[in-house]
Amino acid sequence: MNSFLFGPDVLPSAAMTVALINTSPGRGGEEGLNDTEILRAMGRETGVFYLPDGSKAEILAMRKLRDRLDEIVKTPENPQRFAMLNELFYSASAIPQIVTHVETPEPHFHYTLEDASYVDHLKGVTAYALARLIIIGEWQRLRTCSGTACNRLFFDTTRNGKRLYCDSRTCGNRIHAARYRVRSAGRSQVEIQLDGAE
Ligand SMILES: [Zn+2]
Numbered sequence: 001m002n003s004f005l006f007g008p009d010v011l012p013s014a015a016m017t018v019a020l021i022n023t024s025p026g027r028g029g030e031e032g033l034n035d036t037e038i039l040r041a042m043g044r045e046t047g048v049f050y051l052p053d054g055s056k057a058e059i060l061a062m063r064k065l066r067d068r069l070d071e072i073v074k075t076p077e078n079p080q081r082f083a084m085l086n087e088l089f090y091s092a093s094a095i096p097q098i099v100t101h102v103e104t105p106e107p108h109f110h111y112t113l114e115d116a117s118y119v120d121h122l123k124g125v126t127a128y129a130l131a132r133l134i135i136i137g138e139w140q141r142l143r144t145c146s147g148t149a150c151n152r153l154f155f156d157t158t159r160n161g162k163r164l165y166c167d168s169r170t171c172g173n174r175i176h177a178a179r180y181r182v183r184s185a186g187r188s189q190v191e192i193q194l195d196g197a198e
């Protein structure tokens, strides 16, 4: 969509980071990371091509990484964020390399050596995504949905960066429908409350 603005590897890695974080009970309402197929599906959808090995330990390690990433997203100060991100790079034994491969022929970075574990690859990919958004000044594009009863994270790739909902067809529409009903009923106080609360 906006790879010109973000660079070729920011979109897949940011999308994967967001998808992973949204599997947490605190974001999606229930545990969303229960099997390896979820990880494979997220990889296919976002264009992150590392393959999980399929063990239970891997799922647990990925939940731990996910929770850590969400903590980083919620951390308000850069020095703490930097320390947490650098700790992820360090624990993944991250070593940046410029590469091309069949799936992504454009030159791009990999942050882990080819024989690293899936969890370490994903630590590299996700820590990279968050660090990169800070470095290019686009951290504010990573936001929590404004929808009622929706706590999901999204990455705003719109030109003006003013998107409010994780999905305008669901979260966005419900709000608009609620406003419309309130307005038709002439209960402007409720309308103001809705606007303020969200
Ligand atoms: Zn690659």
Ligand SMILES: [Zn+2]
Residues within 6 Å of the ligand: 145, 146, 147, 150, 151, 152, 165, 166, 167, 171
């Ligand atoms: Zn939402």
